[in-house]
Amino acid sequence: xxxxxxxxxxxxxxxxxxxxxxxxxxxxxxxxxxxxxxxxxxxxxxxxxxxxxxxxxxxxxxxxxxxxxxxxxxxxxxxxxxxxxxxxxxxxxxxxxxxxxxxxxxxxxxxxxxxxxxxxxxxxxxxxxxxxxxxxxxxxxxxxxxxxxxxxxxxxxxxxxxxxxxxxxxxxxxxxxxxxxxxxxxxxxxxxxxxxxxxxxxxxxxxxxxxxxxxxxxxxxxxxxxxxxxxxxxxxxxxxxxxxxxxxxxxxxxxxxxxxxxxxxxxxxxxxxxxxxxxxxxxxxxxxxxxxxxx
Amino acid sequence: xxxxxxxxxxxxxxxxxxxxxxxxxxxxxxxxxxxxxxxxxxxxxxxxxxxxxxxxxxxxxxxxxxxxxxxxxxxxxxxxxxxxxxxxxxxxxxxxxxxxxxxxxxxxxxxxxxxxxxxxxxxxxxxxxxxxxxxxxxxxxxxxxxxxxxxxxxxxxxxxxxxxxxxxxxxxxxxxxxxxxxxxxxxxxxxxxxxxxxxxxxxxxxxxxxxxxxxxxxxxxxxxxxxxxxxxxxxxxxxxxxxxxxxxxxxxxxxxxxxxxxxxxxxxxxxxxxxxxxxxxxxxxxxxxxxxxxxxxxxxxxxxxx
Numbered sequence: 066x067x068x069x070x071x072x073x074x075x076x077x078x079x080x081x082x083x084x085x086x087x088x089x090x091x092x093x094x095x096x097x098x099x100x101x102x103x104x105x106x107x108x109x110x111x112x113x114x115x116x117x118x119x120x121x122x123x124x125x126x127x128x129x130x131x132x133x134x135x136x137x138x139x140x141x142x143x144x145x146x147x148x149x150x151x152x153x154x155x156x157x158x159x160x161x162x163x164x165x166x167x168x169x170x171x172x173x174x175x176x177x178x179x180x181x182x183x184x185x186x187x188x189x190x191x192x193x194x195x196x197x198x199x200x201x202x203x204x205x206x207x208x209x210x211x212x213x214x215x216x217x218x219x220x221x222x223x224x225x226x227x228x229x230x231x232x233x234x235x236x237x238x239x240x241x242x243x244x245x246x247x248x249x250x251x252x253x254x255x256x257x258x259x260x261x262x263x264x265x266x267x268x269x270x271x272x273x274x275x276x277x278x279x280x281x282x283x284x285x286x287x288x289x290x291x292x293x294x295x296x297x298x299x300x301x302x303x304x305x306x307x308x309x310x311x312x313x314x315x316x317x318x319x320x321x322x323x324x325x326x327x328x329x330x331x332x333x334x335x336x337x338x339x340x341x342x343x344x345x346x347x348x349x350x351x352x353x354x355x356x357x358x359x360x
Numbered sequence: 361x362x363x364x365x366x367x368x369x370x371x372x373x374x375x376x377x378x379x380x381x382x383x384x385x386x387x388x389x390x391x392x393x394x395x396x397x398x399x400x401x402x403x404x405x406x407x408x409x410x411x412x413x414x415x416x417x418x419x420x421x422x423x424x425x426x427x428x429x430x431x432x433x434x435x436x437x438x439x440x441x442x443x444x445x446x447x448x449x450x451x452x453x454x455x456x457x458x459x460x461x462x463x464x465x466x467x468x469x470x471x472x473x474x475x476x477x478x479x480x481x482x483x484x485x486x487x488x489x490x491x492x493x494x495x496x497x498x499x500x501x502x503x504x505x506x507x508x509x510x511x512x513x514x515x516x517x518x519x520x521x522x523x524x525x526x527x528x529x530x531x532x533x534x535x536x537x538x539x540x541x542x543x544x545x546x547x548x549x550x551x552x553x554x555x556x557x558x559x560x561x562x563x564x565x566x567x568x569x570x571x572x573x574x575x576x577x578x579x580x581x582x583x584x585x586x587x588x589x590x591x592x593x594x595x596x597x598x599x600x601x602x603x604x605x606x607x608x609x610x611x612x613x614x615x616x617x618x619x620x621x622x623x624x625x626x627x628x629x630x631x632x633x634x635x636x637x638x639x640x641x642x643x644x645x646x647x648x649x650x651x652x653x654x655x656x657x658x659x660x661x662x663x664x665x666x
Contacts, residue, residue, distance in 0.1 A: 198365050205605065206645075207372070210638045213626040291493045295608050298495055299623050314499060318612065325503055332496045340491035347487070 096348045099341035106338055110156045118150040121308050132326060140326040142316065148327060151308040152334050158302070158309035159338070162224055163289035167282055169228025174235030175278060179270055181236075182243035183262070193240070196233040204230040205292065212301045220303055223296065227289055235285065242277040243270055276353040283346035287339045294335060310335045365646055370422065373639040374415055427636035430625075437636035440621060445640070447533075447617035451610075452602050454530075454537035456595070459544035467549050468579050471556035482549070490546045494605055497539045498612045536609045540602055544595075551594045555587040562586075589660045596652025600645035 109116065125145035133140045139148035181189040211226050212218060246252065252269050260269075290310075296302045297311025305312055310331045317327035421428070427437035470479040559565065560583055568582050607619030614620065618637055625633040 198368055205601070205607075206638055206641055209607070209622070209626070210373075210634065213634060214631070287491070294493055294495060295605070298608050298611060299626065301626075311495075314495065318499070321499070321503055328499045328503060332499060336492050336496060339493070340488065343487065343491050 092348055092352060096345060099344045102337065103341050103345070106156055107160060109153050110160050113150075113154050113157065116153070118153060119147040121146060121151045121154040122306050123147070139330045140324070142313075142327045143320050143324065148313075148330055151313060152310070152331055155308040155310045155313055155331060156334065156338070158220070158307070158312075159290045159293055159335070161220060162227065162293045162302075163286040165224035166227040166231055166289050167285050169225065170231030170235045170285065171278070171282060174232040175239045175274075178236040178239030179243045179266060179274060182240045182247050183266060183270060189240075192236075196236050199233040200237065204234075205295070208292070208296070209299060209301065212296065213299075218301065218304065223293070223302065227292060231285060231289070235281070238281050239274060239278060243274050246270055246273045276349060280346045280349035280353070283342045283349070287342040287346070290335065290339060290342075362646070362650055366643055369642045369646070370419055370639065371415070373635055373642070374418055422639070427639070428632040430630050430633050433630075437633050440633060441618065441636055441640050444616060444618045444621045447615060448603060448606060448610075448619070450529075451533055451536050451540065451606060451615070451617065452599060454533060455540035455544060455602070456599065458537060458541035459548055462541075463545050463548035463552060464584075467552035467556060468584070470549075470553045471560060471583075472575070472579070474557050479553075483553070486546045486549050489542055490550075492542075494539050494543055495608050495612060497542055498535070498609055501535055501539065502612075532615065536606070536613055536615055539609050540606055543605070544598055544602065547594055547598055548591060552587060552591045555590040556583055559583045559587045586660065589656055592652055592656050592659060596649050596656075599652075600648045603641050603645055603648075 123146060125141065125147075139152060142148055142151070177192060181192050208226050208230050212223065215222055215226070247270065252265060255265050255269050293302055293309065294311035294314065297309055298315050300315075302311055303309055305316070313331040314328055314335075317324070317331075321328055425438050427441070429436050430440065433440075466482055470482050473479060565578060565582055568578050573582075603618075606617070607622060609615075610617045610619035611623045618641060622634060622637045622641075625631075625637070
């Protein structure tokens with residue numbers, strides 16, 4: 066969470082700062098490597114059923130806690146299940162939860178934020194103070210509390226709870242971004258020309274808010290992936306034996322000394338995924354000159 | 361504003377019990393509960409009374425420090441919270457001292473020559489750390505450091521309070537404090553660095569430079585104070601978040617703070633303890649945020665004047 070808060074801080078600071086001379090940067094090779102890695106992850110998650118992977122739930126008692134080998138690329142866990150295929154299948158949970166939650170968060174938060182920034186006045190004042198109150202409420206605690214009470218748990222409920230919890234943060238970022246754009250000359254010009262509110266919102270504001278929105282979306286996804294991992298530790302994520310990165314790391318704790326691979330591979334998969342998301346998000350933000358990348 | 365937020369939190373925590381689908385008595389006590397226990401539960405929550413009255417009864421008890429009695433352990437929730445809270449506070453204080461001690465000097469070095477080699481290394485390093493969740497840090501630390509060096513890394517039973525044996529106490533809190541410090545360091549470093557870079561471009565810095573004031577003095581006396589506002593603002597939010605994210609770290613290392621208690625209570629369906637901890641932590645987070653807003657006004661009087 067602190068990760069996204071930092072982003073908000075930097076964003077808000079930037080949004081309120083003066084316009085600085087624009088200087089486009091190239092996205093760089095690392096950016097595209099990260100995009101490629103993410104695409105690979107997503108594709109693998111989607112086609113996990115079709116790919117020649119071993120059954121992630123099949124327990125092979127002949128090879129328990131085996132190290133990496135040609136037959137089991139990442140080794141096997143304490144029940145003889147193939148870690149590699151569990152890591153691939155585990156990415157599904159992370160990707161589903163994070164994209165689902167962000168659909169809810171952006172679906173509600175982004176239109177409200179843009180509308181508030183454009184309309185101003187009472188609408189903005191009331192909405193912003195409501196959001197401020199929710200923002201002050203520690204989201205992770207609310208998530209833990211609701212999920213622990215709302216049984217039986219399912220992927221859908223986890224998505225809904227995290228999605229709702231993300232609305233105020235998305236609202237705040239989009240609103241502050243739209244705020245700077247709503248006062249730009251071309252928006253005023255459109256207004257003077259008699260463009261409808263709908264047209265201004267869709268044609269003037271949306272395309273200009275989109276880059277900031279997309280880069281924050283990536284950071285948001287990274288935050289939710291972390292959160293899902295954290296929930297897995299509390300036993301609040303999907304139920305075993307369904308693999309998820311968080312579940313796997315959690316399961317590995319009991320046998321950390323006998324089988325470190327069970328901890329290392331899902332951790333590595335998760336960190337690489339997060340690193341790529343953060344890197345792409347940060348690069349996009351720098352590219353569109355809304356951050357400290359204007360040096 | 362503070363009162364409004366605290367009010368909403370109490371309503372939220374109160375409604376947790378009512379969010380349960382179906383009969384709360386069944387959900388809390390299980391289907392096999394005896395009618396006596398069920399009646400006891402109804403009386404405790406006043407579930408037969410109108411909802412508004414229930415809330416007022418409950419809030420009056422809370423204000424008097426009565427968060428109810430756990431169904432599982434039969435001890436008062438408040439005493440459980442009071443035993444666990446100091447551990448959280450201690451871990452957070454230790455981690456913040458560590459994080460600031462490293463973040464401030466490194467951010468200053470980075471900001472002095474932005475995009476220089478040292479800045480690049482530090483920034484890349486902070487970026488990598490940003491992508492490692494606290495639970496992964498714990499796992500890696502336990503795996504590669506704690507087991508090898510023999511640093512104590514688990515054990516509710518082995519935990520001793522600060523007052524009884526401070527050396528053992530600090531030893532057992534090294535890992536959690538360090539883990540939380542890593543996450544905080546990244547945030548503080550990045551915020552302070554970007555703010556310092558902006559501040560160093562201000563005219564009063566050029567003025568100070570032209571007067572021949574030393575680099576060290578410019579950094580500490582002229583640049584750091586205006587830049588520390590953003591740092592403090594972030595710290596307020598971050599420390600609030602640490603209360604929450606410290607849960608997992610505590611749970612993994614079996615340190616009997618609030619987080620550990622919360623998670624074990626969730627596992628045992630000890631809902632009153634969950635409710636109590638959620639309430640205490642939420643209010644705590646908000647008080648911390650407000651305290652930091654207050655401190656910021658002292659550090660930078662320009663903010664309140666605007």
